[in-house]
Every structure is written in C-alpha cells, then in structure tokens.
Amino acid sequence: MAxxxxxxxxxxxxxLGILFVRKAVHAALLLAVxxxxxxxxxxxxxAPFLFxxxxxxxxxxxxxxxxxxxxxxGVDASDSVVETIKGQxxxxxxxxxxxxxxxxxxxxxxxLGAVVGLDAAQEDxxxxxxxxxxxxxxxxxxxATSALLITAAIGAMVLAHRERxxxxxxxxxxxNERVREYAESGRHLGPLPAPGVFxxxxxVDTPALLPDGTASELSINRILAARGTVRSAPDLAEDIKExxxxxxxxxxxx
Amino acid sequence: MEAGPFIVLSAILFTIGATGxxxxxxxxxxFMCVELMLNACNLALVTFARVHGNLDGQVAxxxxxxxxxxxxxxxxxxxxxxxxxxxxxxxxxxxLLRF
Numbered sequence: 001m002a003x004x005x006x007x008x009x010x011x012x013x014x015x016l017g018i019l020f021v022r023k024a025v026h027a028a029l030l031l032a033v034x035x036x037x038x039x040x041x042x043x044x045x046x047a048p049f050l051f052x053x054x055x056x057x058x059x060x061x062x063x064x065x066x067x068x069x070x071x072x073x074g075v076d077a078s079d080s081v082v083e084t085i086k087g088q089x090x091x092x093x094x095x096x097x098x099x100x101x102x103x104x105x106x107x108x109x110x111x112l113g114a115v116v117g118l119d120a121a122q123e124d125x126x127x128x129x130x131x132x133x134x135x136x137x138x139x140x141x142x143x144a145t146s147a148l149l150i151t152a153a154i155g156a157m158v159l160a161h162r163e164r165x166x167x168x169x170x171x172x173x174x175x176n177e178r179v180r181e182y183a184e185s186g187r188h189l190g191p192l193p194a195p196g197v198f199x200x201x202x203x204v205d206t207p208a209l210l211p212d213g214t215a216s217e218l219s220i221n222r223i224l225a226a227r228g229t230v231r232s233a234p235d236l237a238e239d240i241k242e243x244x245x246x247x248x249x250x251x252x253x254x
Numbered sequence: 255m256e257a258g259p260f261i262v263l264s265a266i267l268f269t270i271g272a273t274g275x276x277x278x279x280x281x282x283x284x285f286m287c288v289e290l291m292l293n294a295c296n297l298a299l300v301t302f303a304r305v306h307g308n309l310d311g312q313v314a315x316x317x318x319x320x321x322x323x324x325x326x327x328x329x330x331x332x333x334x335x336x337x338x339x340x341x342x343x344x345x346x347x348x349x350l351l352r353f
Binding site: 004015035062072073084126129145155160 | 255256257258259260261262263265266267268269270271272273274276277278279280282283285286287289290293296297300301303304305306307308309310312313315316317319320321322323324325326327328330331332333334335337338343346
C-alpha cells in the first residue's frame with residue numbers, strides 16, 4: 001500500500017499538469033509519468049504481465065508514436081489562450097468537477113466486499129494463468145484482435161499515403177529544362193556565379209561584383225536576400241578605405 | 255490491501271482525462287487525454303480482478319491495451335492527414351461540417 005500512497009499524488013499532479021501545460025511535448029512527458037506509475041501499481045496488484053505490457057506497449061510504443069507525430073506536426077505548436085466558445089473552460093471545469101464528484105460519490109456508496117486476492121487464480125504464475133484464459137475462454141476475442149491490428153496497420157498506411165501527382169524529375173529532365181530556358185530566354189547555361197571573395201571578407205552573404213562594379217544578385221542565396229542579411233561589397237570597400245587611412249595616419253605619427 | 259483507494263484514483267484519473275478532452279484544443283493533447291481515460295479504466299479492471307479473485311479483469315485490461323494501440327495508430331494518422339491539408343492540429347479549425 002506504501003507504493004500506492006507514494007504514487008497516487010504523483011499521478012494526480014502529473015495528470016492535472018496535462019490539463020494546464022501549454023506545450024504538447026510537456027503533456028506527453030507528464031502522460032509518461034502517469035503511465036509508468038500505473039505500471040508499478042499493476043505490479044503491486046499481482047499483474048506482472050500487464051506491468052511489462054504497460055511499459056513496453058504504452059510508454060514504449062504509443063507514447064513514442066505521440067512524440068513522433070508531435071515532432072512532425074511541430075514542437076512549437078502550443079495551444080492558443082483565446083477561447084472560441086465563451087466560458088468554455090469554466091463550464092468544462094464545472095462539468096468535470098460534477099462528473100468526478102458523482103463518480104467518487106457513487107464508488108463510495110458501493111461496498112466492494114472482501115478482497116479475494118489472486119493467489120488461488122494464478123498458482124503457477126501470472127503469465128501461464130493469463131495464457132490459459134486467453135487461449136480458451138477468450139480465444140475468439142484474441143483472434144478478432146489480430147484482424148483489428150491488421151486493419152489498423154492498413155488504415156494507417158492508407159491515411160498516411162500520398163499519391164505522387166507529378167512524375168519525378170530526373171537529371172536528364174533538368175538538363176533539358178536548362179537548355180530549353182537558354183533557347184527561349186537566353187538564361188545562362190552553366191552554374192550560378194560564386195559569392196564574392198574580397199581581401200577582408202569572403203562569405204556567402206557578400207555578392208560578387210560584375211565587371212562594371214555592380215553586385216551580381218545571382219551569386220547570393222535568395223533566402224539570405226529575402227532575410228535582408230546581404231552585405232554590399234561597396235560597404236566593405238569603404239571600410240577598407242577607412243582602415244588604410246588609419247594606417248597611413250599611424251605611419252605618419254610614428 | 256484494500257481496493258477502494260485504487261478505484262477512487264481510477265475515478266480521479268478518468269475525470270481529469272474527460273475534463274482534458276473538453277478543455278484542450280490541440281488534437282494530439284485531446285488524444286492523450288483519451289489515453290489517460292483508457293489507462294484509468296485499466297487500473298479499475300486490474301483492481302477488480304484482484305477483488306474478485308479471477309483473471310478476467312486482467313484479460314480485459316490486456317484487450318483494452320491492444321485496442322488502444324490500434325486506435326492510436328489510426329487516430330494519429332488522421333491527425334497527420336488533417337495537419338497536412340490544413341496546417342493546423344487544433345480541433346477548432348476542423349469545423350467545415352458545421353456549415
């Protein structure tokens with residue numbers, strides 16, 4: 001019973017945390033706490049097989065699947081604080097309290113009787129006893145489970161599948177495309193020019209200079225250009241002028 | 255070891271899960287709350303198995319776990335599909351059937 005009184009508050013606090021944390025990842029981790037604590041409670045209640053299954057299937061597989069989908073959807077996606085239905089949270093809390101109160105009140109009314117314990121039911125161990133039940137009394141349910149699992153697997157594949165609408169572009173297609181563009185608009189056939197390399201600065205954010213002194217826009221990544229972090233070469237040149245002027249001054253003083 | 259506290263804990267966890275389904279808006283967190291409710295039911299089933307002295311409750315809990323695993327696979331695939339088409343995992347945004 002000690003395990004119960006230690007774990008029960010942890011589980012309730014973690015479960016309440018799922019209601020209040022903003023980020024879905026934190027909710028998943030709190031759910032992991034609840035599930036592992038539940039597994040220990042199964043162990044305490046003579047269910048070692050369910051303890052293992054809870055850890056392997058729930059915490060290991062299902063929760064990792066949740067985290068996997070969270071990573072795909074975007075970890076930063078947190079709930080908005082704005083209520084779409086006015087007073088929804090207050091009403092939900094009220095309904096929740098009412099429901100919980102009714103449930104606990106109802107449970108308290110029922111006499112559970114003396115606890116029989118599982119020692120007689122699983123004399124030769126928990127797993128053999130469960131296996132005997134699964135393969136005799138529940139064998140049809142067990143076989144239906146296999147159909148369910150196959151259906152779920154196929155369903156997930158169908159839902160996650162995306163049909164390719166356009167044919168895949170091959171290397172030859174790309175080459176043909178370039179030559180066609182050259183014929184139509186005279187676009188340069190070769191690779192794009194490299195970014196500028198100067199005496200004091202060579203980085204992807206500095207455009208190369210064309211023979212007439214203007215910056216070549218093709219030489220810089222268009223994402224950098226969109227972000228506005230591109231440095232202009234004339235700025236660097238002015239910097240160089242300043243430096244050389246400084247050095248000349250210093251040389252004059254010395 | 256009496257069984258009452260286990261059943262009460264199960265009821266509390268189920269209530270928290272149900273409230274979470276009502277309150278949270280992110281579809282994935284709503285789904286986690288459904289899982290919490292399933293887990294709470296499992297705790298009650300395992301406790302009742304011990305109270306009655308037979309293993310039927312544990313077998314039922316085992317089947318609940320299997321069904322939950324299948325349900326999570328399909329549910330998350332649906333959430334993924336909705337996210338792919340609508341760029342959002344909020345349950346409020348998927349309201350096209352209202353109109």
